[in-house]
Amino acid sequence: MRILQIIQKDQPRGAEIFASQLSRHLRDRGHQVRIVSLFRHHPIKSSDLNHVALLRPLILRFFDFKGWWLLSREIKHFKPDIVQANAGDTLKFAVFSRLFFFWRNVLVYRNANLMSNFAPSGIKNSFNSWLLRQTDYCISVSNLCAQDLLLRFNVPARKNTTIEIGIDERPIPILPEPIRTFISSDPVLVHIGSFVPEKNHAGLIRIFSSIHDKNPEVKLVLAGEGPLLFSIKNQVAETGLSDSILFAGIMEDPYPLLSAANVLLLPSLTEGIPAVILEAMYCACPVVAYRVGGIPDLIVQGETGYLVDQGNEQRMVDYAIQILDPAYQPQIEKIKKNASALVQDHYRNAQIAQRFEQTYTQLTSQTL
Secondary structure, eight states: EEEEEESSSSSSHHHHHHHHHHHHHHHHHTEEEEEEEEEEEOOOTTSSEEHHHHHHEEGGGGSHHHHHHHHHHHHHHOEEEEEESTTTTTHHHHHEEEEEEEOHHEEEEEESGGGGGOOHHHHHHHHHHHHHTTEEEEEESSSHHHHHHHHHHHOOGGGEEEOOOOOOOOOOOOOOOOHHHHHHOOOOEEEESOOGGGGGGHHHHHHHHHHHHOOTTTTEEEEEEOHHHHHHHHHHHTTTTTGGGEEEOOOOHHHHHHOOOOOOEEESOOOSHHHHHHHHHHOOOOOOEEEEETTHHOOOOOBEEEETTTTTTHHHHHHHHHHHHHGGHHHHHHHHHHHHHHHHHHHBBHHHHHHHHHHHHHHHHHHH
16 A cells, blocks of 8 residues: 655654654555655654655745645655545645645545644634545544544544554663753653643643642753743743753653653643653653543543643642652552553554554545
């Protein structure tokens, strides 16, 4: 089978990294896979995948006739059985390329989040409904996200399924020296994610400030970049926590940091199924997260982590302090063991790739 994966840009997190991991597993299963990235960005280092970068300016994403033509040219040259648009602006790009330049290959949209959270108005809702009608099939990252497409955007159940993300099993490298020096032997909390509104870094800093008041030795490492980075750095400076918080930038491999951490804090306002939770479970790092999106699919309260109702910052503080308390370590060790077993049984990319392969095979057989 020939499979073309469309991603927004070559970045080492989010929908893009899962598409790359999925592509490797599909390639290893004997399929021909090509990745097309749309927008200008720093490339992923040492990529061994068949990758084409269109390098289109993001500002033109609504009216990029040349970009749509370039994508159609790649599709007509590669002749894929499946074209998969992976989250975000890839759906708009693929649909308009298909309409204006007349390719008819099977188009799949991988829905990585609650789309309704990004289409609050009637116009946006109608536009996204129209985009989704132009696809042949939707694969959502969680049952809640699939239900969102059904109820909010009228995507019929016959065109809509759920396949979760997974993670790659691999050895865990040594933590880079600057971070080792920063955390020393102190307890460390981590957050890994782009500095965008939905990740709620402002709330995270308030939560950490309360934890720090009770345990002044605790440190926080923030990995990622994004448009809100500067304002969050200002917030940290204003709270007087600069010596206790490290901005680590983008980490292409989060496993060393998660393995060294005591707690992953995730006060996101919206999510699909965050890969960082699976990565934390794999690395034996307990998770405290808001109960949003597909996160409850992963976390069973007190069994594989801790869930907090969105906005209840004090409860997140309480759970983090509990995890750091030596008196609770037998319970925490049980959580780590359960979480690791969950990942091994259900969320390895080798398993996930087989499910994508089966779905692709069904779709192509229907078009013959």
